[in-house]
Amino acid sequence: MCMRIENHVIFNCDHTGISVEIIVDGKTVAAFEGEPILASLLAAGIKINRYTVKRQEPRGLFCGIGQCTDCAMIVDGKANVRTCITPVKAGMIIKTQKGLAKEE
Amino acid sequence: MSFIQTGSLDYTELASLQTLPTEERFAKGPVAILECVQEIPCNPCEASCQFGAIQIGEPITNLPSLLSERCVGCGVCVSRCPGLAIVIVNKIYSKTTATVAFPYEYYPVPETGDIREAVNRKGEVLCRGRIIKVSNPASYDHTPVVTIEIPKKFADEVRSIKRILV
């Protein structure tokens, strides 16, 4: 279910970025180049970004401004990437991070 | 309980905090109701009225006063109030109906002719009404002003319409 806002009284919802695809845990997800990775994930209904080290509990969007690290995921092989402040690029490979995840 | 606890004014509370138009004035046609009851530094309503019907002066925390004899009920102030606290009420629209013009910033904005559920300050549905006008010019900066026709007895209570979730 697409969670993108298509209509709004105050602002224009037209997308200015190019329509691209990213791979999230092996599945293709539609995104717009330049938007935060986290926005593309939420648009696709994906709310879990990582699991904690000790108790493997899920974490997702919390602060949205790069301060809390709850949104950290593995992006193009690099772990601990804060997806709320990292822009999407076509073909990015994103994986749900389990614990501290070694770089792949 | 006051609006400080509930978030909504009741008519008696509003009348005690603001000088509302008299019934005599209501009998002359559409007039603005300034439902602004707290001292906040804010004065765009004063500048918005080309007829000089709204007064704040200095300091700008003063509550706005309506000079109801100058008010023609044009509704520009409705779109300018950042708090969306102004409506225009016309108690003499017809023998049995009144109109309320209110700000409405939700999608979808209604269209003239639509029948909608009219709500009071608490969001309770009081009646159904017919949308008779929707104003959304560029000068309103995306604050459409919607006018609904309702039974006269609800003129002091109807302040918006129920949203439709798309």
Next chain:
Amino acid sequence: MLQKDILVIGAGPAGLAASIEAGKSGAKVLLVDLNMQPGGQLFKQIHKFFGSSAHHSGMRGFQIGTQLLEEAREAHVEIWMQSTVIGIFPGKKIGIEREAADGSKELLTIQARKIILATGASENAIRFQGWTAPGVMGAGAAQTMINVNHVLPGKKVVMLGSGNVGLIVSYQLMQAGCDVAALIEAAPKIGGYAVHAAKIRRAGVPIYIKHTITKALLDTDGCLRGCIIAQVDEHFHPVPGTEKEIACDTITLAAGLRPVTDLAKLAGCRLTYNGAFGGWLPLHNKKMETSETGIFTAGDSTGVEEANTALEEGKLAGISAAEELGLLSCEIANTQREEIWARLHSLRLGPFGERRMLEKEHILAEYASKIGISVLSE
């Protein structure tokens, strides 16, 4: 090492306003921010601002943001986004981790003659069982998603907190297409403006004062599916037997903000604790200078208020930094500062502002007694 006249840290309203004033005076200004785009809180604000016409009243926050960016460009301010300040060293050397377009990061050191800290504030967390689950987030995070990225974080929201952030974001969530099932407030009254509360009540949102969230209810995947709220007593303890369940997939926390002071601490600035302003903040004088000469501060990082006060304080800092560099005469700087303080005074009038007005006086007095440098007219 790169040399700059003034390094401004934080590109929100305070930082932008400071950069513009300093840039107009002829200073070489570098403005840095760790986010992807400048504007701080402004671009998330889609409602019309209060205040007077001198304070952009009636303009929507994002319109003010666009205007400021244009003014910054005209003042030849250099702006680096995705740049995190990681250290402030003696002698005003600053370490910056800058992210390039290809995602690679480089570490730079800048030598600045003056520094302006405009790092804003961050949201307080309220802890209840299950608060860490996906679906529980800061109200600001939800606001960023809907107003900047045009994406819904969820569909059915419970808002915690009735200050202006809680009230305004509830309204904006509904404008975006969400359903706000309830607004929960622990205090015995609504904290924000009556007109903001009135909007959400007209939309049928129930406001529960003297209540708190005691537990988040989770689905099998660990994500939020509802919450339990309960009445609280005068000590804010939940009252047993008053529990009520509300279905929701999102809880937004709007329980106050506190100034971000990490860099002020790193730079050795003396802090003071002020509850009215959200917590610890750097002591400063009427020129917005901290206890460290040549390091200024402005905006929410000096005490949580609003965009208009941030803009004015930013101007004070920019003017004062430019004056210290000799780019602005004492007379002109003093005149401009007096005008700004008059506007700040008018912004802090009324029942909502008077406590902040008083507390700002306390901070200035504390600076004067502890740091010993005197006021404006010297």
